[in-house]
Amino acid sequence: MCLAIPMQVVEIDGYNARCEAKGISRDVSLFLLQGEPIIPGDHVIVHVGYAIQKISAEEARSAWELYDAIL
Amino acid sequence: MHLQAKDYLQRIQQFSVPQRVRILNVCGGHERSITHAGLRSLLPKAIELVPGPGCPVCVCPEVDIRLALALALHEGVLLAAFGDMLRVPINAESGEIRSLAQAKAQGAAIVPLASPQEAVALARQHPHRQVVFFAAGFETTMAPVAAMLAEGVPDNLAVLLSGRLTWPAVARLLDTQASAFDALIAPGHVATVMGAREWNFVSEQYQIACAVAGFTPDSLLAAVYSVLRQRLSQPPRCFVDNCYARAVSESGNLQAQRCLDQVFEVIDSQWRGIGVLPASGFALRPAYQAHDARLIFATQQRAIAQAAPQDMPPGCACAEVLLGQRYPDQCPLYGRRCTPHTPVGPCMVSDEGACQIWWASGQHAA
Numbered sequence A: 001m002c003l004a005i006p007m008q009v010v011e012i013d014g015y016n017a018r019c020e021a022k023g024i025s026r027d028v029s030l031f032l033l034q035g036e037p038i039i040p041g042d043h044v045i046v047h048v049g050y051a052i053q054k055i056s057a058e059e060a061r062s063a064w065e066l067y068d069a070i071l
Numbered sequence B: 001m002h003l004q005a006k007d008y009l010q011r012i013q014q015f016s017v018p019q020r021v022r023i024l025n026v027c028g029g030h031e032r033s034i035t036h037a038g039l040r041s042l043l044p045k046a047i048e049l050v051p052g053p054g055c056p057v058c059v060c061p062e063v064d065i066r067l068a069l070a071l072a073l074h075e076g077v078l079l080a081a082f083g084d085m086l087r088v089p090i091n092a093e094s095g096e097i098r099s100l101a102q103a104k105a106q107g108a109a110i111v112p113l114a115s116p117q118e119a120v121a122l123a124r125q126h127p128h129r130q131v132v133f134f135a136a137g138f139e140t141t142m143a144p145v146a147a148m149l150a151e152g153v154p155d156n157l158a159v160l161l162s163g164r165l166t167w168p169a170v171a172r173l174l175d176t177q178a179s180a181f182d183a184l185i186a187p188g189h190v191a192t193v194m195g196a197r198e199w200n201f202v203s204e205q206y207q208i209a210c211a212v213a214g215f216t217p218d219s220l221l222a223a224v225y226s227v228l229r230q231r232l233s234q235p236p237r238c239f240v241d242n243c244y245a246r247a248v249s250e251s252g253n254l255q256a257q258r259c260l261d262q263v264f265e266v267i268d269s270q271w272r273g274i275g276v277l278p279a280s281g282f283a284l285r286p287a288y289q290a291h292d293a294r295l296i297f298a299t300q301q302r303a304i305a306q307a308a309p310q311d312m313p314p315g316c317a318c319a320e321v322l323l324g325q326r327y328p329d330q331c332p333l334y335g336r337r338c339t340p341h342t343p344v345g346p347c348m349v350s351d352e353g354a355c356q357i358w359w360a361s362g363q364h365a366a
Ligand code: SF4
Pocket: B315, B316, B317, B318, B319, B321, B328, B331, B332, B333, B334, B335, B338, B339, B343, B344, B345, B346, B347, B348, B349, B355
């Protein structure tokens, strides 16, 4: 259940962010990243609908290689 | 496979490993990646990757599942839980309801969900019903649950909290069977929230090699390589290596830790199959009492606790699997009476349960 996936932020409204990964779009809470500057285009690790960390685009890509293989 | 994974594999194969090295992992996600990528078969025979207590749904006490069942079946509650929880079996007499999924099939109002925000939405959609969110999980999951409560939830939403901290289980394993493990791969997303430093005790107090890993084969193999190097250097030099540095920092996500601390206090808690571990679980702080299902339904909870249900189903070796003492295929029921279609124990149900992971990846030879 600690499965967390990288997503790209598309739009931000307060603590809510529209995020996308692999053509899937989700509402994600940025509540746990308060104080961290996040802008559209950034990548975040999302767990149960909450972004828990900002990551680089490169990390997001390498993580997806695995999820492609196992999901 | 990623090029880097190959590099680490090559380096690992160059070590001369004089004796067995047992490397414990405590994260279902790690076990899943290790098993699905077939990493065990790629490593030298002397290196064992041992799954441990990495499944929050598997260690969720039977009393909590019974309470959730009772609320959904007899108290008119609309019960929400992470999907993984629904099929987890309890020790019921045959013919009795054994899981939330069975209760749901018989008409109980039980909703699987994937996010705490869905629990809030559910409570808003049903303003005249008591909604209870049965939340099991480790720190990674508890931080979002804390965030949900900190942001404010509808009056009719309560939480049946069954969250656990991972490190106390590792401390217990190392206290009671230290010689059984030579190294630890620390959980990447728990460390994302709590920081790599939370694992320093492993090397400092137990002189056990440790590396935080992510979920790709290259990160996991980097961690295996790191702990072997720590272990095999002369003299052994143990520390906490961070092989998931792009997501994990030394101190973790401080906002998430503040949120956890604001909403929850840390309490002694029961782990199914393991027993009570000091300071290993969460309870809602008094400011959030109005949303604490354990207080709202205190009478029901007491009655269930008094009936003192057992722990693991008879014959099921989940307890030993969770303690890293047996591999899933060493359980006599594995693949015989127990499969994902007919799960006997919780480890065969959850996506993070070692038995389920092994079976799903085709390890069928029991
Ligand atoms: S195979 Fe089934 S019965 Fe055996 S330990 Fe795993 S879950 Fe329990």
